Amino acid sequence: MHSAYVKQIIKETEKNKRFYEEIYQSIVARVKTITPNELTEKEAHEAARNLIEFCRIMLDYKIKKQKEKARNFSACNNNIDKALKTSSEAN
Secondary structure (H helix, E strand, C coil): CCHHHHHHHHHHHHHHHHHHHHHHHHHHHHHHHHCCCCCCHHHHHHHHHHHHHHHHHHHHHHHHHHHHHHHHHHHHHHHHHHHHHHHHHHC
């Protein structure tokens, strides 16, 4: 690989790490402000990680359902195409 390309990849990776860290820290801060009882730093981080994991599970589920829907739609279209082809061949 070209050295400049590798440096660019490293730069982008570091930029993304900072971006994700900022998001994570903002979630931790938000968790601390919305809870009725004061949380320790450790509890706030645990709650943030739990929230992030919950969101990941929900997104994975949504993606899975969308893929299933697309597969079913495709299968339905294939069946319609076959039926139309069979019908036109019979005529």
